[in-house]
Amino acid sequence: MRVIISGAGQVGYGIAERLSQEGIEVTVIDSNAELVQRVRDTLDARGIHGHGSHPEILAQAGAREADMLIAVTQVDEVNMTACQVAHSIFDVPIRIARIRAQNYLRSEFSNLFARDHLPIDVIISPEVEVGELILQRMAYPGASDIVSFDDDQVLVLSVPVAEDCAIIDTPLHQLTELFPNLQAMVMGVIRDGEMLALKSNDFMMAGDEAIVSVAKDQVNRVLSMFGRKEELPDKVVIAGAGNVGQYVARRLEESRDGISVRLIETNREKAQQAAENLEKSIVVYGSTLNDEIMREVGIEQCQMFLGLTNDDETNILSCVLASEMGGATTIALVNQAQYPRFARRLNVDAFLNPRAATVSKILRHVRRGRIRGVYSLYNGAAELLEAEALETSPLVGNPLKEFKFGEGVRIGAIIRGGEVHMPNGDTRIEAGDLVIVFALAKSVRKVEQMFRVSIDFF
16 A cells, blocks of 8 residues: 655654554655655655645655545645645545645535545544544543544543542452443553553552443443542633634533633634634633633633643643642643653643544544554553454454463454444454454554454545
8 A cells, every 4th residue: 555645744744653664655745854854764654855735746756656645734725735636637546634724614615625626535624633532531521531432332441540449459350240231341551651451360559540441321330430520511611712722612512501611812813713703602811820810710610621722831731720729620732742641740630632633533544454443542552453353354253262362452342233242251253343452562463463454445
């Protein structure tokens, strides 16, 4: 498979890094010579210096033989033009574009991206992706991270294990005895900065961060097992009235009556624009690092605080302040991957990385065989894989206890015919099953071999 990536920034580089690791032939184009050199020096990928939408540059990148173009430059119009050129001149089969300006994505303009007009097969909006992840996280405030599979039938939660948690020091195999009909499985933990895969005789300890697969209808039950909050917030304060902040506020306005949303924005023009765009939310001009402003928006009564500015440090510090002043559950938007490891010490409940969200969304459209999705955990220490079992897979037909998975691999859930099954040693995987797998980084290749088929795409 041959993939051309237009744009070598954080997102483009992240996609190239993942695809090149999977043996896919990758070429990256960028007008910044330093970014191109970084690709050449650090990745098993070609780097071409030039404009990502110019026909001669795309030709040099091998567009005539390419299977897919992924356009993720900083400029929407360059991304759209690159897709048009790839289609009209080179007939590249699949074209993906990142589009940030929400005006292009309004429903009345949806025909713009029809194949006969501007032929883009997949549109990625970082603001929408991040906004939806925030809303999902808000729906389950007791979890510090959430990954959903198969239209939310199965969720994988990251849940802090507190000292007063009732199930610490309990062997995992006893959980089903203590909680009958429990459709959940603890697959691993982050302990003292290290990701560990757990076996049935292992147990969780205070201070762990548990990685749990669970059927959607039992999420609140699982969170209550860990002693975590379940109630939905009805008073929300948002730091930042940019695209993400406005998107989240608008969706909250639409979601249910009675919810109070207040935004704080340091840029007067942005604050004015947000006030005009939002119907029910209140927008305050000022800084979230100012105690008086925080009191003005009612931080003492706030149940959920979202740090959604364009500055990582502002988001983190405002979350810390919100927690100290009112005890709100906090979520911070951060672009630097190292911050989440300090979450406990910083007293921030959850972090979201826009780059990681965008890369993950794009990678869902570039799959290795029947591996539908790959989601990185804890800076790549482990991965969650969503895979379809084919008849050719060695997993099909035999009890799981007879298969040697290798160290660090756990089957977290099986979705069959729309029903969720939590596996045990006697479970047999059938052809067509959707399997959710947890694997430490060193064992990911082993998982790919379990679902052995050739590289494909859609």
